[in-house]
Amino acid sequence: MNALEKLSSSVEHHKSMLCVGLDVDPKRVPACCGEGIKGMCQFILNIIEATSDIVAAYKPNLAFYEALGPEGLSLLKMIRERIPEKNVVILDGKRNDIGNTVEFYARSLFETYQADWITVNPYMGYDSLLPFLEYKEKGIFVLCLTSNPGAKDFQQLEMGNRPLYMHVAHKVASWNKDNNCGLVAGATYPDQLVRIRSAAEQMPLLIPGVGAQGGDLEKAVAGGTDNFTKPAIINVSRSVLYASSGEDFDKAARATVERLNGQIRDLRKKQSSPQTG
Secondary structure (H helix, E strand, O other): OOOHHHHHHHHHHHOOOEEEEOOHHHHHOHHHOOOOOHHHHHHHHHHHHOOOOOOEEOOOEEHHHHHOOOHHHHHHHHHHHHHOOOOOEEEEEEOOOOOOOHHHHHHHHHOOOOEEEEEOOOOOOOOOOOHHHHOOOEEEEEEEEEOOHHHHOOOOOEOOOOHHHHHHHHHHHHHHOOOEEEEEOOOOHHHHHHHHHOOOOOOOEEEEOOOOEOOHHHHHHHHHHHHOOEEEEEEOOHHHHHOOOOOOHHHHHHHHHHHHHHHHHHHHHHHOOOOOO
């Protein structure tokens, strides 16, 4: 099963398009979990246990673990091993480089940490992504239009007859020979998301920015899937992880995921219902 097949299978099996970002801030771990690495570990494992049957994927952001040194990297590896096989694992490091450096990035993320998908930066061009693409059973989500305000500085600059992010979308579509490419497109730019979805053809989109960053869930789902006809994963992080700071944090996280899944199901029903005039 390649990366795209596993992603589609997970969405179907879990009846969810959601990806939970495991971006754990030690300062926000509930007191009931304890302190330090052990507290983070308890917190993350409880979140996974509470939600793994109702989300498609998990997305640890590497920075939160690398900042903790060797213990953090050990924690990341342990978390990866504890995520159920049916859930997709997306490692978010936005890696890229040239020469043999990028080959080692690919080996680290795909072999050492056993990612199903990773996030990468396209700025250095095709040759810098080729070592990732050579892992044909794995997948890369390429930054296209990110959810932060600074995306306007470069990604939305007009180049010729279209913005830079559209050049990226079309270029990545041409690289997708083995169906192992996808695009990162932020929910905070819903109109542009529709344009990216059209250019992406059948590539999956990873859509951050829903929740704490202010992106609208319904617009993200409708635009990102072309009304449920194409694949997309909706990332949610802080709104799930920190739904409660008390002892019920895991139950609150599950309740938040169930609510979001319910909103998406309602939207799907609305889209599939016959239109009456």
